[in-house]
């Protein structure tokens with residue numbers, strides 16, 4: 001079945017003026033990517049990469065200097081209200097909640113704005129309290145909830161609007177392992193059972209590996225990878241080797257490895273490298289042979305998404321490798 005585009009981000013540009021100073025910051029520099037209906041897309045990048053700027057431009061909180069965001073085919077700058085009707089967002093540090101109201105009062109307040117009948121509202125609220133495991137907390141004040149529960153409630157409130165797309169900025173930041181897991185499972189259910197589309201901006205690599213089929217990685221305001229998470233892992237796995245040696249490396253060898261393999265890791269008698277070119281394996285063997293270093297074995301090594309991410313960021317800043325799929 002043909003995948004259906006729900007959001008198109010086209011050549012987005014955003015320049016900030018630093019207050020007081022005349023300096024300009026190009027936060028986003030030609031970012032383009034598509035989001036397909038029913039997927040969870042991971043938007044990744046190191047601090048200051050331009051993720052929040054991209055997310056805020058998608059949900060209409062920021063006006064880009066160039067480029068466009070299409071939501072269900074509508075240019076959001078031209079049909080702002082209509083286009084944004086399909087999106088709700090939970091932004092980091094900006095929980096859309098009233099702290100002096102209870103969990104249930106918050107849900108009632110926000111659904112009250114939507115013009116649904118009392119019966120429908122109660123049904124929806126109960127459904128969300130169940131889904132988010134918040135039933136036992138319904139009469140507690142938001143201010144007394146843990147950070148994880150507040151985060152769950154913020155997502156529940158965003159779901160009241162029943163929009164097709166949910167934007168989540170760092171949804172698992174600061175959550176303990178158990179709550180982080182609970183939030184992940186709940187997001188999977190929302191996509192599976194309600195057919196929602198979710199864009200997650202995060203630094204939490206296990207979240208991406210577990211939740212997202214595809215990832216868009218941004219660095220320095222540009223997209224450096226737009227790929228399925230599995231494909232990226234496979235790509236790096238097929239290039240990742242581990243040499244086990246019996247002798248210690250000389251300083252000269254270490255320097256040669258560093259020079260030839262920007263992405264490497266030496267741990268006692270094991271050297272892990274990621275190959276770039278076909279003859280890299282031979283270059284490595286030559287470096288070892290040069291000083292008669294004995295190679296005990298050479299293995300393909302496994303990588304996790306965190307390593308892949310680090311490698312892409314490092315490569316991106318060293319030689320601007322672009323891994324964007326068309």
Ligand SMILES: Nc1ncnc2c1ncn2[C@@H]1O[C@H](COP(=O)(O)OP(=O)(O)OP(=O)(O)O)[C@@H](O)[C@H]1O
Nearest residue numbers: 016017018025027045046047048049050051052053
């Ligand atoms: N209001 C602003 N005024 C000036 N510069 C800004 C403003 N907001 C962001 N920036 C700058 O724009 C760049 C991108 O910031 P952005 O917040 O989009 O990155 P990010 O990827 O979300 O980072 P983080 O992971 O740290 O939240 C950074 O250099 C940041 O300092």
